[in-house]
Amino acid sequence: MFPENKWWAIAESKTIRNKPIGLRRLGEDLVLWRDLNGQIVCQSSLCAHRRANMALGRVNNGCIECPYHGFRYAPDGHCTFMPCEGKEAHISPKMRIKTYVVREEHDLIWLWWGKEQAEYPPIPWFAHLLDRPMRWASGAVDWNVTFTRTAENLLLDIHHFSFLHRGVANFFSLTSYTLLEIDEQRKDDDFFYFSGRLLPEEAGSDKESKERFPLFQHWLRFPNMGLLDLAFGGMEFLVIVTPIDEENTWAYFRYYAQYINTWISRWMSRLAAWIEINFILPDDYKICLSLQPRHSSLSSLSLNKFVPADEGIIIWHKQYDSLLHSEESIEGSDQQVVGADSETFAK
Ligand code: FES
Ligand SMILES: [Fe+2]
Incomplete structure (x- = not known):
C-alpha cells in the first residue's frame, strides 16, 4: 500500500x-x-x-x-x-x-x-531548481530494499556520512565531521526544512566557532523527495524515491552545480554523480540490505534506540503513517510531527 x-x-x-x-x-x-x-x-x-x-x-x-x-x-x-x-x-x-x-x-x-480527477495538482518540485538547464547530472538505482528503508537512508539520515562513506569522507578531509548540529527546523505546507552543520568534535561549543563551518540546508518534500544544499562548492543533491513494489525501490538522484560557467557546472555535476553511483550508493545499499526488519514502520520504530540526531526519521514516519491511514489525521498532526518528544530517545 x-x-x-x-x-x-x-x-x-x-x-x-x-x-x-x-x-x-x-x-x-x-x-x-x-x-x-x-x-x-x-x-x-x-x-x-x-x-x-x-x-x-x-x-x-x-x-x-x-x-x-x-x-x-x-x-x-x-x-x-x-x-x-x-x-x-x-x-x-x-x-x-x-x-x-x-x-x-x-x-x-x-x-x-489515485483517483482520476477533473483537475490535477501541480507536479511537486523545488521552485528554485527551475532555472538551471544543463547544470545537472543524474543517476538511478533499483534497490532490493523497501520504500521506507530507502527513504530513511537517502532522505533523512545525514549523520552516517563520515562513517558509512568513510572513503569519500577521507578524500574530502571530512572524516572527523561526525557531530550533527541542527540549526533550524520547520514545516511549511508539505515541506520539511532542516538546516544544520556536520562538525568535528573539536569545533568548539560557542556559536562563533561553529559558524565557521558550512551550513547545509535540506528541504524534504513529503514523502519521497529531498533536496540537500551541501554547502560545498555550490552543489545541491536532489533525491527522489519511488516504490517499485513492496520489496523494491527505485532511487533517482541529480547533482546540480551552480558555478559561473555552465561547462564547469556540467562537468562538476557529472563528477559528483559518478562518485555517488560508484562509491556512495553501493555503501548505502549494502547497509540498507542489512537493516532489520526489512519493512520499517511507525510501529517498528520502538525496536530502535533513537538519539536526537535521528529525529528526522521519527518525524517522517509519523507523517507517513498519518498519510497512509487517514487524510484527516494529517490536517491535525502538526504538533505531533514537528519536534519528536524526548521520551522517544534512548536515555
Ligand atoms: S495479442 Fe497480446 S497476448 Fe495475444
Ligand atoms: Fe549514504
Missing part, C-alpha cells in the same frame, strides 16, 4: 524514446512509450488478449503492438486491430488495457497514483 492521490516520478524522460519500455512501479507492471506527437503514454504492460508483456512489442502507427498476436492498442487503451480476426472484425470495448495519467515535467515522467 502506497500513498494515493499524488504524483510519483517513475522514470527519467530520456529513457523513453521510440521503443516501449517496461517498468515496475508501485507494484504495477507498466509499459511506457511515445505516441505520434511524442507524448508519453503509460499503460499496464499486460495485453488484454492473453496477457503477454507489451513491453516486448513495438510502437506501430501511433499504437502499441503486442509481440504475441499483434493486437494494437491506442494511447487511450482501446484495441484498434486484431490481426487474427481481420480488419472488419468487431472489437469489444472490453478489449482494452489500463491507461494511467502521466505528465512529463522537469525531464521526468510522473504517474498519477
Whole structure:
C-alpha cells in the first residue's frame, strides 16, 4: 500500500524514446512509450488478449503492438486491430488495457497514483531548481530494499556520512565531521526544512566557532523527495524515491552545480554523480540490505534506540503513517510531527 492521490516520478524522460519500455512501479507492471506527437503514454504492460508483456512489442502507427498476436492498442487503451480476426472484425470495448495519467515535467515522467480527477495538482518540485538547464547530472538505482528503508537512508539520515562513506569522507578531509548540529527546523505546507552543520568534535561549543563551518540546508518534500544544499562548492543533491513494489525501490538522484560557467557546472555535476553511483550508493545499499526488519514502520520504530540526531526519521514516519491511514489525521498532526518528544530517545 502506497500513498494515493499524488504524483510519483517513475522514470527519467530520456529513457523513453521510440521503443516501449517496461517498468515496475508501485507494484504495477507498466509499459511506457511515445505516441505520434511524442507524448508519453503509460499503460499496464499486460495485453488484454492473453496477457503477454507489451513491453516486448513495438510502437506501430501511433499504437502499441503486442509481440504475441499483434493486437494494437491506442494511447487511450482501446484495441484498434486484431490481426487474427481481420480488419472488419468487431472489437469489444472490453478489449482494452489500463491507461494511467502521466505528465512529463522537469525531464521526468510522473504517474498519477489515485483517483482520476477533473483537475490535477501541480507536479511537486523545488521552485528554485527551475532555472538551471544543463547544470545537472543524474543517476538511478533499483534497490532490493523497501520504500521506507530507502527513504530513511537517502532522505533523512545525514549523520552516517563520515562513517558509512568513510572513503569519500577521507578524500574530502571530512572524516572527523561526525557531530550533527541542527540549526533550524520547520514545516511549511508539505515541506520539511532542516538546516544544520556536520562538525568535528573539536569545533568548539560557542556559536562563533561553529559558524565557521558550512551550513547545509535540506528541504524534504513529503514523502519521497529531498533536496540537500551541501554547502560545498555550490552543489545541491536532489533525491527522489519511488516504490517499485513492496520489496523494491527505485532511487533517482541529480547533482546540480551552480558555478559561473555552465561547462564547469556540467562537468562538476557529472563528477559528483559518478562518485555517488560508484562509491556512495553501493555503501548505502549494502547497509540498507542489512537493516532489520526489512519493512520499517511507525510501529517498528520502538525496536530502535533513537538519539536526537535521528529525529528526522521519527518525524517522517509519523507523517507517513498519518498519510497512509487517514487524510484527516494529517490536517491535525502538526504538533505531533514537528519536534519528536524526548521520551522517544534512548536515555
Ligand atoms: S497476448 Fe497480446 S495479442 Fe495475444
Ligand atoms: Fe549514504
